[in-house]
Structure formats: structure tokens, C-alpha cells
Amino acid sequence: MTITPRAMGVAVDRFDGAAKVRGEARYAYEQPVDRPLYLYPLTAAVATGRIADIDCGAASAEPGVVAVLTYRNATRTAAIEDGELRILQSDEVAFRGQFIGGVVAETSEIARHAVSLVRVDYEERPHDVELREGRGDLRVPREVQPIFPMDTAEGDVDAALASAPVRVDQTYTTAWNNHNPIEPHTTIATWTGDRFTFYLSTQGVNGIQAAVAALFELGPDRVRVISPYVGGAFGSKARPHADVVLAALAARLVPDRPVKFALTRQQMFSQVGYRPPTVQRVRLGADAGGRLVALAHESIEPTSKLQEFAEHSTRATPTMYAAPNRRTRQRLAALDVPTPTIMRAPGEASGMFALESAMDEMAIACGLDPIEFRIRNDAQRHPHFGLPFSSRNLVACLREGARRFGWDGRDPTPGIRRTAGWLVGTGVAAATYPVLRLPGSMATIRVGPDERYTVLIAAADIGTGTWTALSQVAADALGVRVEQIDLRIGDTAYPKASNEGGSSGITSWGSAICEAADRLRDELARHGGAVPADGLEVTAAMPENPHISRYAMHAFGAQFAEVRVHAEIGEVRVRRQLGVFAVGRVVNPKTARSQLLGGMTMGLSMALHEQSVFDPRFAQVVTQDLATYHIASNADVGAVEVHWIDEDDPYVNPMGTKGVGEIGIVGAAAAIANAVHHATGVRVRDLPITLDKLLPAA
Amino acid sequence: MRPFRYERANDVSGAVALLAGTPNGAFLGGGTNLVDLMRLDVARPELLVDVRRLTSDRIEELPDGRVRVGAAVPNSDLAADPLIRARYPAVSEALLSGASGQLRNLATTGGNLLQRTRCVYFQNVSTPCNKRDPGAGCSAIDGHHWDLAILGASEACVATHPSDLAVALVALDAVVLTEGADGERRIPITELHRLPDREPHRDTILQHGELITAVELPPLPWATRSRYRKVRDRASYAFALVSAVVVLDTADGVVRDVRIGLGGVAHRPWRALVAEQALRGGPATEERFRQAAEAELAAARPLPGNAFKVRLARNTLVRTLLDVNEGRR
Missing domain, CATH: 3.90.1170.50 (Aldehyde oxidase/xanthine dehydrogenase, a/b hammerhead)
Known part of the structure; x- marks a missing residue:
């Protein structure tokens, strides 16, 4: 059952915003x-x-x-x-x-x-700390979520690659990144x-x-x-x-x-963990018409000997494109290093840099516009699960983005646009993130005769706006005004909640609240529709979603970037980023926009700056402060435009939401790398894109 | 952070006397670098003598055209000063390219010149460093090379000097005024900072307890044609990978005089005398600029991880010479 949006969709200011600005909101240490x-x-x-x-x-x-x-x-x-x-x-x-x-x-x-x-x-x-291909001890990580196996295979990839008229076979690497809230x-x-x-x-x-x-x-x-x-x-x-x-x-x-x-x-x-570096090999084969016939994506990464963690870089690949022959493989090496962990869009952020860079290379090899090439290979059903999508609007995002960005008429020739000593280029990449729901959330709703509703759930607001957005969800679940909601979160004294992670917060907590609201309505009916003098209280758990076995559920997006690269010095400046996302219903346009914008900015930072330099002699990250571990500064961020398309998905959850916390970073680095190639003709396959990689050789 | 004593004196000589009796003490200016290093256990002074209110915080023009900058002048005030902006624009540009607004408000002119290298091994007490612990060995030379020197380094140390201001002052032949136990000195800034040789723990030629009281900029009418170009890993708030100061005097397409400083390339702010010599009296053309830059960098001995900095320094210097020559800001 879906709920009717009244409070949802309204750009409500953060309830906690003023207290935070005044310094009245107490953080843990305070x-x-x-x-x-x-x-x-x-x-x-x-x-x-x-x-x-x-x-x-x-x-x-x-x-x-x-x-x-x-x-x-x-x-x-x-x-x-x-x-x-x-x-x-x-x-x-x-x-x-x-x-x-x-x-x-x-x-x-x-x-x-x-x-x-x-x-x-x-x-x-x-100590043993160096990740390299060809290590004898690479192993398959154990599955974290059974629906996303670490290895997938369909058809005969090797034969299809061997006979494909157009091939791309490249290795891409991403850097060790650290969380720095x-x-x-x-x-x-x-x-x-x-x-x-x-x-x-x-x-x-x-x-x-x-x-x-x-x-x-x-x-x-x-x-x-x-x-x-x-x-x-951001996951740590x-x-x-x-x-x-x-x-x-x-x-x-x-x-x-x-x-x-x-x-x-x-x-x-x-x-506190980190995003592990990855070495990813992507092989694509296409026919003369620009249709993928084979797609292979392999990733190797380090973990620690204490605890396994896999950055599932190939997870998004079977969701993206219709290639009849496909293979993904994840391998891990356990080293004497700290344990890596989740970092914003774990897997997708790294993996889609590789896949979407390779897609750009293949579009060029096929002589096709990169948007047209992606549209030709868009999957109608989920290639791995064989299920229809609950909604899939990748093509709509690409087209809407192209229109807004001014993509039409783009000359694909690299390295020919120059203004005042800077080479100019544009790039595009696709984004995706699964609609995740984490088990275990429960919600309690209390109502008194004053028709104020207290909603209790041990959910988290990590700065994303949960206090506000979840109140909006609760208001619509109950069919009341948001001012009647008194939300209580962030305390184990309340009914237990799943973690804020995997863009799953609103899905998981909101579903529990909707279930509790249904129960409350039943209770009210038993009381003849009137709240008794001593009030009512119900508690409900997040229910199963019966649609999960029938539909593949994913958010999609399209990322665009315009970059300038100094022709003599190699500095990269991202003048514009534009993202269009299909993320289901947007609960709060203000807080959702902030999350998507923040994700895109973090993607820029991943593309150009972030790199923890690990010194194998000392087995230590030596760039361990914000002066030497560079994060994009304000001056690095150009005009960032965030858009979404109207998407009505009745299957994902009662709110129709898909999550917005992670998808903003996905594909952002590839769009920038693709734009750098368009500007300069230099294909940078290892992040970050530092100026030494673009400095003229002569 | 270790326990330490904090003292104030009534005047410069009092401060100098306080520190003279404490070998393991330090002057405290803005503290933007020293306090960080104390937190990291890199600096372990027993005594801090606060000199922030002792030296002048004024910028004044002397009768002969020199400009004297008190050691306590904050970086932000120096950068914004109308006289500095008009006569020595590269000084203002250098300052504004460094740190952040908050740090520039706190950091002093004297302290800026005496900040320590940001070499990651120097700042990490769990890795050996000759600058921090003479004789311990250099972790950087076989380590992370990105920010390290390409000119004038030694087997003992490959660190770079982090100051932007110092690069501009070196190009302008500024003079540093000091007061120490042996009295007052005037030190050409080109002689203030040392190359590392076998004593990398000594950044400068200053004696213990010798305090910078002012910096003097010589009259140089053609310094109005100057520029500071900084290249770094992001657009703001990062130390220079390479920076260049160019002060250029041309007439009829010929270089009459030129001053060049390079930053991010050596243990001290680098005065590019070879390039200057190659340019003086010759045509102001891109080809000559390039030859001059290559002549200066012929002595470069990069490490495997920063070989790109030789090309980067050359291209940055050529571009800056061209921009100043063509009047581009």
C-alpha cells in the first residue's frame, strides 16, 4: 500500500537547522x-x-x-x-x-x-601490505547481501570478446580514500x-x-x-x-x-575504516551497430586479516547494460592493514568509475555519441535477475541531462577546444544505486486526545535531514499535518532501527512507521474513531515487501561535467557539474538536493583530489591530515546543478522513495574523467586525476 | 602535548634574554604552525615566549623609499595593505594564495618566514626524520615524493620550504631585521634560509633566541610588474607543488632586469639567479623564457616520485614570465 503525499514533496526547512546554527544542538562530545x-x-x-x-x-x-x-x-x-x-x-x-x-x-x-x-x-x-595482481592468495569474498553475489556469469564472455568487432580492454584503479566528516x-x-x-x-x-x-x-x-x-x-x-x-x-x-x-x-x-583501493579490469565487446555483446568486470582489493570487507565494485555492473555475455568477479587479498569499511556508495562509487570510463572509451571506439551508445545498450529487464524493473529511468535522465546541459551539437573530437590557455571538454556518465532495505526496524506511535502523535524509532540523522524528512513521512502515513508529529530518534530507548546506510533510512524506517500508522488506524477504528482519554500506543515492525521477488529495484541517474585543463600546467578545474536523478519520490526537495549535491561534490573530490598515500615500509597512511589528504575546497567546486525527474514507483515501499544519500557520488568521477579526455585527449584511468598525468610530456 | 611554560616580556630585549637562558624554548608568534607541531609532539619546547605584542605591527614607508614591515604584522593585513598592493603586488598575491582567511589573520610576517616544512615524515613522530631528530635518517627519500625538493637537496633531507611569502621576498631582495643576544642584524633574506646539507635540523642561519623584528622591502619601481603564480593539488588551501614569482622590467622587447623566485622546489625559497642571468639583456620571447627556465632547472635532481616537477616548474615559470610580460594578471 502506498501513502498519499501531502507533507512529502514539500521543501520543509530542517527542524534542527536553527539549533545547529546557534550551537544549541548537542553533539556527542558536547x-x-x-x-x-x-x-x-x-x-x-x-x-x-x-x-x-x-x-x-x-x-x-x-x-x-x-x-x-x-x-x-x-x-x-x-x-x-x-x-x-x-x-x-x-x-x-x-x-x-x-x-x-x-x-x-x-x-x-x-x-x-x-x-x-x-x-x-x-x-x-x-608485514605484508602490498596489493598487486597475480597474488596467489586472492580469494572470493563472502556475500554480504545474498541477492548480490560476488561473482556472476552468463553466456560465453571469452568467445564473445574474441569475435567482437570492437573491443575495449583496460585496467582502472581507484585510490585509498578516508572518511573525513x-x-x-x-x-x-x-x-x-x-x-x-x-x-x-x-x-x-x-x-x-x-x-x-x-x-x-x-x-x-x-x-x-x-x-x-x-x-x-559517510559510512565510517x-x-x-x-x-x-x-x-x-x-x-x-x-x-x-x-x-x-x-x-x-x-x-x-x-x-575507522576507509574505502579500499581497487584494481579493476573491464573488457567490453561490441558489434558494428554499437551493441554490447560481451561485458567482463573484475576487481581486486585489499582487506585486513582481522575482518573481511569487500568494496563490491562490480555490484552495479549486472544492473546497467544489456550484454548477452557477462561476467563479474571480486577478489580480495587479506593484508596487515587496518580494516576497510563502507564509504558513500561502497562498490558503486569505485566500480562505476571503471565501467563508465570504459563505456566512454567504447562509445568513441564505435564512433557513437556516449549518450546514444548508452541508450542503445539500456537494459529493459534486469540482466542478472531477469526481472522487470520496478521503474528504470536511466534513459530519461540521460536525455533530460543532455537537454539541460546543452549536450546537443557536441563535437566529440578531443583536445581541440581552447580558451585563454585552458583546454575545454565535456563528459557524461551513468549512475545507479540499488533500493536497499535493511531488516530490523520497528516504530512506536503514541497519540493523545490532543491529536499529537509521538513517533519513536532509534533512527539516525547524520546531517541528512532525517528529523525533518521522517516527520514528513510520518505525517503522511498518519494523514495528519507535519506539525502534529513529535519525532524521537537517536536513542536505544526507542524501538530499534537499522543503521543509516545504503541509502536505506527512509525505506526501512518509513516502512516501519507506515506499518505502525496502519495499526493505529485499526486501533482507532476499534475505539470508534476517537482517541481515548489515556491515548493509544502501537508498535509495529517493518513488514516484508511482497514486490521484492517480482521486481528489480534501483535508482538511476546521469552525471555531466565540463572541465578545463591548463594546457601547459595540467591543472584541472571543473566549471560545471549537472546531475539528473530518478530516485522515486523526493520526500523533501531541500534536504534531498543537499544530499545529491554533496554526493556530486564528493565525487569531484574523489576524481581530482582524494588519495591516502600508504607507505608500505611503515604500513601506514602518511597523508594523515587535511593539509596532505586533499578534499575539494570550495574553490574547486564550480556550478553544480541538481535535478530529478518525476518518478512514481508503487513497488519500492509505501513512500515510493529510492534513497538519495549515495547515488550523487556514483558516476561523478567517470563524468569528470571522460570530460578530461574530451578536453585533452588523455585518458586517465587511475584516480585521482592529478596534474602530473596531464602535464605535457615535452 | 607536553607541559610547557608560557612567558611574556615587556620588550624585545627582554624576550631575547628569556629565551637565551632556555636552550629548549621558542618564540610564539601567531602559533599557526608551532602549536600544531606541539600537538603532534614534533616541537617540544619547555618555554614559549610570546612575542606577538613586542614587535611592530605596522607597515611604514621610510624616507628613502624602503618599506618596513613589522614582524607582528598579520599576513592578512600585509596582503591587504594599499602600499604593498601598489608597489609589490606579488607579495600580496603570494600571501593570499596561502592558508585560509582565518590562518592569515593569526599568522605573523616573522612567523611565516620561520614555518617548518610540511614533509609528512617530519610531521609524524613515528617515522625517522633527520630534521626532527638529527642522525635518525630520512624517511622521505625512499617514501612519498610528491611534495619534495628537486633542487639543492641532500642525502640527509629532501624537504621543501612551505612559505609563499618568502618566495616573493627572496625575489625582491628583502632584508630581515633581527635582534639577538649579540645585538641587531640585517640579513638579506636570500641568506636567511639554508639548504639542508648535513644539518637539515637548521632551517635558517638564525641563532637560538634571535628574533625577527621586521622585514624591509627595497625600493624597486618596476616591481609593480610582478606576479606570483602558485600551482597546487587543488584550487585553494594547499601548499605549492611549484610556485613562481616574476618581477620583470622590459623596454622595446628587451629584458632590462628581472627577478625570479621559485617555491615548492627546495629546502629554501629559491632565487633563480641562473635564469635571471640568462634573460638579462636578451629578447623577451617565449623561446628565451624557456631556455632560461631550462638553464635554471638543469641542476634539478628529482626523485622518482616527483620527476614531473621539473617540467612543471619550467612550464610554470615560462607561463608566469609570459603573463607578466604581456601584462596579464
Whole structure:
């Protein structure tokens, strides 16, 4: 059942906007607590080995130091599967920078200083940190979501490639990227009696609760996690990392005293995951009419030895184009490195750079306009699932984008447009992201005789606008005005919710709220349509979606870019980006636009700037601050236009939404790389596109 | 961050005396670099002597046409000063191309010249560095080369000097005024910064406790024809991969005089005397500009990871010479 949009579709200002601007919205580290203590971590100075000795004498003697935490005095935690979280349980070191202890002190300065007084001797072992093709130990990652297998195959790719009149066979690489939300990972952990309370910056309070409960073998009711506001999150805050565990271990040493812990910017580069680098080979074969006959996409990536994570770079490929012979393969090498994790559009952001660059190369090889080439190969049914799409408007996005961008009449010849010493080019790429729903969300709705509706769900607002958009959903689910909704999120005291991740928030939480609203209507009917004096309360879980087995559900988009490349110096400036997206119903045009615009900007940053330089000798990212890990500055961002097409999809969920958090980054880097090729004739297949790759050779 | 003492003095000589008795102490100006380095445990002073209010924060024209800039003048004030903008536009451009508005408000003229390299290994106390810990070895030379030197480096250190302002001042033959335990000195800025040789821990020739009190710009009427061109990894808020200052005096298509500075290429702001010599008296043509740039860079010894910087420096210098010659901003 779908709900009627009244509040949805209105550009409501963020309810929390004014409080954030005034500094009244309290983030995790700012929560007022009594007699706080401060934690500073001790990190491993070798990549692999064991701690031979650890001398905490000088640190312990420092005035103001309350406790020095090491594996020797840390609480024994349960042997859960996620090795990233099993810190301070032995003398083993699994990667350089791993937490091996910490100091708890009366001030953060004392804690930080005292850590420098701890002496650690190591027995170091050789480390293995280099990803390369041809490693003998590459393995197939285990599936994260069964509907997206790590390897897919259809037809005879090799034969089709061998006989194709036009072929592209190229390798594309993407860089190690690190999450850098403005607010680093922060925690206040308190152990009181037999329970923990956490203030945290997280994409999901229940995930933190479950991990801490499992590690410390506590009932979930003894772990409260509160996270009303989050200063940005791009996936690193989706799953718990070792910082939460370290804070919890420290809190156990100092009962009743809140322990405050904020990662430094440098620590963000080793503690909270990253987008792993990828090496991707794409092979395309086309017939003389510009129709793909074969498509093969293979990706190899690193993970850690502690915990497997695969950037599923080939995930989008079987969704995109109708080629009768197809193959995708994912391979992983487990290295002595920190554990990678989800980062905005994990898989699609990396993989669609490769696929959409290769599509541009193939369009040129076929002598076709890249938009026309994509339209010719648009899939009518999902190539892998064999299902119809619940809605698929890739072609509409490409055509609408072409019209708005001024694509018609584009001369495809590269390297011939010049203005004041700058070479000018334009590029296009497609975007897609699946409509994901994560299991486990529940919602409670209470209504009183005053007809105010309190909606409780432990959902997260990571800066995307959940407070506002989910209130709009609730209003339409209940058929009331948004002013009648009192939403409560970000606290495990409320019914549990799935993480904010995979652009699934509105789908998962909104579906639970719609179900609860239905139940409330039933209850009201039982009461003759009037709210009883003591009110009503219902709780419902997100229901199954019966359409999932009948339709493939994906969002699509088209990304356009105009770049200028300095003919003598190689600097790249992106003058314009334009994106058109088909993302189902847009709940709040204002917050949705911000998310899409932010995604496109992050895509620009991925294309031109972001690169964590990993020094294999030290097994460490050496560009570990914002002066050396470059993110696009305001001056790098040109005119960014965001559009969407009206798309009515009755199958995805009751709201008709597909999610907007990730798709904005997908394809953005390829559009820019394709534009750089159009400007210069140079095809850059390894990100980021730095000026050395475009500097004239002579 | 380690515990430290913080002191203020009543005047420059008092500050100099305070620091003279503390070998492991430092002057504190704007603190935009020093405080970061203290947080990172790279700088470990026991004593900070705040000199922000001791030296002049004024820009004044002297009777003979020199312009004296007090050491405490904030970078933002110096960049915005009408006299500087009119007479030495490259100084203003260099400043505005660096850091951010907030940092420029805090950073001082003297401090800008004394900022430390941003070499990633220097700033990371868990990797060996000769500049931080003499004799420990250089991690950069076999490491991440992107920002490193191509001119004048040594086996011990391949770091670059990060200041934009210093590159402009070197081209303009500015003079640095100091006061130390041995009295006052006037140091040509071209002699202030050192090449690393075997002592990369010494960035400059200043003695311990010697304080920069002012910078003087010589009268140079043709410095109105000058430009600072900075090339970096993004459009703003990044250190120079390569930068070039060109001050050019031509008549009838002939170079009468020229001053050139290069940034991002060496352990000190680089005065391109070879290129200047090659250009003086010759025709102001692209071909000659290119020959001059190549002559200067003939001494370049890049590392495998920054070989592109030789071409980049050449092309940047040629482009800047052309732009100044053609009056393009």
C-alpha cells in the first residue's frame, strides 16, 4: 500500500537547522556530564608483531592520570567474530596504529602527554601490505547481501570478446580514500553499576548497542546509546569500530566516571575504516551497430586479516547494460592493514568509475555519441535477475541531462577546444544505486486526545535531514499535518532501527512507521474513531515487501561535467557539474538536493583530489591530515546543478522513495574523467586525476 | 602535548634574554604552525615566549623609499595593505594564495618566514626524520615524493620550504631585521634560509633566541610588474607543488632586469639567479623564457616520485614570465 503525499514533496526547512546554527544542538562530545575523564589512545608503532614489554610506570605517576589501560588490565571481552573490535585482549599487534592501550586522566592534555611516557618494546614481524595482481592468495569474498553475489556469469564472455568487432580492454584503479566528516568519531562512555551509557556519533545506535552487549556479554537493556546529532558520516560511523571498544574498556576501569574520547584527525586515518583501493579490469565487446555483446568486470582489493570487507565494485555492473555475455568477479587479498569499511556508495562509487570510463572509451571506439551508445545498450529487464524493473529511468535522465546541459551539437573530437590557455571538454556518465532495505526496524506511535502523535524509532540523522524528512513521512502515513508529529530518534530507548546506510533510512524506517500508522488506524477504528482519554500506543515492525521477488529495484541517474585543463600546467578545474536523478519520490526537495549535491561534490573530490598515500615500509597512511589528504575546497567546486525527474514507483515501499544519500557520488568521477579526455585527449584511468598525468610530456 | 611554560616580556630585549637562558624554548608568534607541531609532539619546547605584542605591527614607508614591515604584522593585513598592493603586488598575491582567511589573520610576517616544512615524515613522530631528530635518517627519500625538493637537496633531507611569502621576498631582495643576544642584524633574506646539507635540523642561519623584528622591502619601481603564480593539488588551501614569482622590467622587447623566485622546489625559497642571468639583456620571447627556465632547472635532481616537477616548474615559470610580460594578471 502506498501513502498519499501531502507533507512529502514539500521543501520543509530542517527542524534542527536553527539549533545547529546557534550551537544549541548537542553533539556527542558536547553532552554535559559530571566529572568527566579523558581518554587518549596508545597506538601500535609496528605493523605486525607482539608487545614484548610495556612500561606504564612514568605515565601512571603523572599527576592527573587516573588509569593506564593495556591488554594486561583490560576487561576480557567475548570472542566475537569481528576481529577489529577485539582490542587489548592479547599482546598481538595486527596493524600499525592499532589501539594497544590508553591513558585516562583528568584533562585531555594530561592524557595525551602521559601516553607519550608509556614505553613499549615490540617483537616485530615482517608485514605484508602490498596489493598487486597475480597474488596467489586472492580469494572470493563472502556475500554480504545474498541477492548480490560476488561473482556472476552468463553466456560465453571469452568467445564473445574474441569475435567482437570492437573491443575495449583496460585496467582502472581507484585510490585509498578516508572518511573525513567534520566531526571525528567521538564517544562519552560511562559504566555505572552494571550498565553502560554512551553518547556517540554514529549512524546507528542499535549496532553499537549490539556490539558492546556481545563483547561485554551484557543484555542489550544494559547498554544505552544516545546519538541525537551527528556532524557528518559517510559510512565510517555505520559499524562500530575499535574507538567505541577502547572507550568502553576505559570506562570499565573507572566506574561512575564518564570517559570522553575524540579521535584526532590523524587517528581517523587508521581507526575507522576507509574505502579500499581497487584494481579493476573491464573488457567490453561490441558489434558494428554499437551493441554490447560481451561485458567482463573484475576487481581486486585489499582487506585486513582481522575482518573481511569487500568494496563490491562490480555490484552495479549486472544492473546497467544489456550484454548477452557477462561476467563479474571480486577478489580480495587479506593484508596487515587496518580494516576497510563502507564509504558513500561502497562498490558503486569505485566500480562505476571503471565501467563508465570504459563505456566512454567504447562509445568513441564505435564512433557513437556516449549518450546514444548508452541508450542503445539500456537494459529493459534486469540482466542478472531477469526481472522487470520496478521503474528504470536511466534513459530519461540521460536525455533530460543532455537537454539541460546543452549536450546537443557536441563535437566529440578531443583536445581541440581552447580558451585563454585552458583546454575545454565535456563528459557524461551513468549512475545507479540499488533500493536497499535493511531488516530490523520497528516504530512506536503514541497519540493523545490532543491529536499529537509521538513517533519513536532509534533512527539516525547524520546531517541528512532525517528529523525533518521522517516527520514528513510520518505525517503522511498518519494523514495528519507535519506539525502534529513529535519525532524521537537517536536513542536505544526507542524501538530499534537499522543503521543509516545504503541509502536505506527512509525505506526501512518509513516502512516501519507506515506499518505502525496502519495499526493505529485499526486501533482507532476499534475505539470508534476517537482517541481515548489515556491515548493509544502501537508498535509495529517493518513488514516484508511482497514486490521484492517480482521486481528489480534501483535508482538511476546521469552525471555531466565540463572541465578545463591548463594546457601547459595540467591543472584541472571543473566549471560545471549537472546531475539528473530518478530516485522515486523526493520526500523533501531541500534536504534531498543537499544530499545529491554533496554526493556530486564528493565525487569531484574523489576524481581530482582524494588519495591516502600508504607507505608500505611503515604500513601506514602518511597523508594523515587535511593539509596532505586533499578534499575539494570550495574553490574547486564550480556550478553544480541538481535535478530529478518525476518518478512514481508503487513497488519500492509505501513512500515510493529510492534513497538519495549515495547515488550523487556514483558516476561523478567517470563524468569528470571522460570530460578530461574530451578536453585533452588523455585518458586517465587511475584516480585521482592529478596534474602530473596531464602535464605535457615535452 | 607536553607541559610547557608560557612567558611574556615587556620588550624585545627582554624576550631575547628569556629565551637565551632556555636552550629548549621558542618564540610564539601567531602559533599557526608551532602549536600544531606541539600537538603532534614534533616541537617540544619547555618555554614559549610570546612575542606577538613586542614587535611592530605596522607597515611604514621610510624616507628613502624602503618599506618596513613589522614582524607582528598579520599576513592578512600585509596582503591587504594599499602600499604593498601598489608597489609589490606579488607579495600580496603570494600571501593570499596561502592558508585560509582565518590562518592569515593569526599568522605573523616573522612567523611565516620561520614555518617548518610540511614533509609528512617530519610531521609524524613515528617515522625517522633527520630534521626532527638529527642522525635518525630520512624517511622521505625512499617514501612519498610528491611534495619534495628537486633542487639543492641532500642525502640527509629532501624537504621543501612551505612559505609563499618568502618566495616573493627572496625575489625582491628583502632584508630581515633581527635582534639577538649579540645585538641587531640585517640579513638579506636570500641568506636567511639554508639548504639542508648535513644539518637539515637548521632551517635558517638564525641563532637560538634571535628574533625577527621586521622585514624591509627595497625600493624597486618596476616591481609593480610582478606576479606570483602558485600551482597546487587543488584550487585553494594547499601548499605549492611549484610556485613562481616574476618581477620583470622590459623596454622595446628587451629584458632590462628581472627577478625570479621559485617555491615548492627546495629546502629554501629559491632565487633563480641562473635564469635571471640568462634573460638579462636578451629578447623577451617565449623561446628565451624557456631556455632560461631550462638553464635554471638543469641542476634539478628529482626523485622518482616527483620527476614531473621539473617540467612543471619550467612550464610554470615560462607561463608566469609570459603573463607578466604581456601584462596579464
